[in-house]
Amino acid sequence: MTHELGNLGAYDEAEVKWGLGRACANLGKTEEARSWWRESAAILHNLSLISVAEKLDIETSVAPRTPEIILRNM
Numbered sequence: 505m506t507h508e509l510g511n512l513g514a515y516d517e518a519e520v521k522w523g524l525g526r527a528c529a530n531l532g533k534t535e536e537a538r539s540w541w542r543e544s545a546a547i548l549h550n551l552s553l554i555s556v557a558e559k560l561d562i563e564t565s566v567a568p569r570t571p572e573i574i575l576r577n578m
Contacts, residue, residue: 518547522574529567541568548573 525540545562548554553573554562562568 514547514551515553518544518551518553519574519577521547522570526570534566538566545571 521540521544525537525544528534528537528540542563545554545559545568548571549556549559554571558571562571
């Protein structure tokens with residue numbers, strides 16, 4: 505499922521989706537969290553901000569590490 509978030513820039517959209525994933529994870533909604541994280545990872549990868557390996561790690565991990573690019577911009 506892909507969620508639309510209006511007129512945000514692509515990076516901002518990825519950051520918001522990552523945050524929504526974190527919020528869902530904190531509420532115990534693991535599958536919903538993983539969906540948000542996968543969407544965020546796809547955007548970050550399309551922007552060449554994360555590698556294929558980082559994207560795959562996010563897609564396969566139950567609780568992936570926050571990408572460095574997002575950590576630097578928090």
